[in-house]
Amino acid sequence: MSRLHSYLPPGSTGVHGTTGPHGTTGMVRQPHASSYDSESGGDGIGDSSGRASPLAAGPSIGIPHRIFVPEHYESSYAYPLLVWLHSDHSSEYELDELMPSLSLRNYAAVSLRGNRSSNRSSQVFRWGSSLTDYALNEECIFHAIDEICGAMSIDPSRIFLGGFGKGATLAQWLGLRNPGQIAGVIACNGPFPSNRRALAQWKQARSLPVLAMQSADSNRFGVDQIISMMKTAYRAGLNYRLMRFDSQSYHRANASAEPATSSNDPEFEGSLEVEMLRTANRFMMGIVTGTEIPLHSEPEAQECSLWPQ
Numbered sequence: 001m002s003r004l005h006s007y008l009p010p011g012s013t014g015v016h017g018t019t020g021p022h023g024t025t026g027m028v029r030q031p032h033a034s035s036y037d038s039e040s041g042g043d044g045i046g047d048s049s050g051r052a053s054p055l056a057a058g059p060s061i062g063i064p065h066r067i068f069v070p071e072h073y074e075s076s077y078a079y080p081l082l083v084w085l086h087s088d089h090s091s092e093y094e095l096d097e098l099m100p101s102l103s104l105r106n107y108a109a110v111s112l113r114g115n116r117s118s119n120r121s122s123q124v125f126r127w128g129s130s131l132t133d134y135a136l137n138e139e140c141i142f143h144a145i146d147e148i149c150g151a152m153s154i155d156p157s158r159i160f161l162g163g164f165g166k167g168a169t170l171a172q173w174l175g176l177r178n179p180g181q182i183a184g185v186i187a188c189n190g191p192f193p194s195n196r197r198a199l200a201q202w203k204q205a206r207s208l209p210v211l212a213m214q215s216a217d218s219n220r221f222g223v224d225q226i227i228s229m230m231k232t233a234y235r236a237g238l239n240y241r242l243m244r245f246d247s248q249s250y251h252r253a254n255a256s257a258e259p260a261t262s263s264n265d266p267e268f269e270g271s272l273e274v275e276m277l278r279t280a281n282r283f284m285m286g287i288v289t290g291t292e293i294p295l296h297s298e299p300e301a302q303e304c305s306l307w308p309q
């Protein structure tokens with residue numbers, strides 16, 4: 001079976017814990033049939049049958065995070081790693097909702113908690129937008145990658161960044177700045193990073209595959225943001241692909257996410273569609289296997305023919 005593990009920094013207490021530079025240190029508990037956390041006690045972590053987990057101890061990441069161990073994990077196989085950055089007003093538990101639609105076997109995955117508290121609830125978080133926030137998150141995320149690679153059997157040449165909403169914008173920023181360390185980026189409803197430092201390595205970043213996807217109900221990633229992204233990617237010669245999804249045609253993967261206050265909210269990030277995640281799986285598997293795998297599976301998913309390749 002696949003397994004999900006939650007970890008907290010040493011010294012955390014209670015559900016909410018204390019507030020530090022990376023948000024609240026407590027863990028938001030949710031029941032999940034294959035969830036395991038660092039407070040369960042015992043010598044390491046196992047599933048309900050008593051089998052030992054591949055992660056006998058939590059990696060020393062230092063901030064709250066969620067780890068996904070694929071079904072039938074084999075230590076002799078080097079897995080691709082997906083680093084998932086959640087949307088605003090969400091948490092690292094977004095990973096629970098997306099992996100069944102993405103793949104239960106193809107990837108190991110880790111999701112980190114956003115570094116700022118949300119103003120909607122003490123149990124959800126967001127990513128800061130300043131350059132200081134971005135620099136801090138860059139350091140934390142690449143430290144997490146190093147720790148996961150040391151704790152599990154991971155192919156270091158197959159590290160993917162993915163995100164939803166503002167997490168997708170951060171994923172693009174990190175990938176474009178570190179193209180030699182990232183195999184590909186999946187951006188769901190996330191505008192192109194607005195600060196110029198995203199293109200500091202623009203020549204090297206031309207080889208980085210980026211899949212940008214938009215659901216029709218997204219206000220934050222609307223037509224104006226798509227046009228701006230297309231122009232920037234075209235001028236820099238970036239390897240972007242854009243796919244648009246009619247959100248009324250698909251099931252949502254983030255059904256339990258914190259709802260927007262209004263569908264007219266300009267900050268509403270839209271829906272994380274199941275078909276978007278299936279498309280992301282095909283995108284990553286094409287890179288892992290070195291083969292051309294068609295991304296289309298439904299007529300409502302439209303790829304922009306003017307997108308620079």
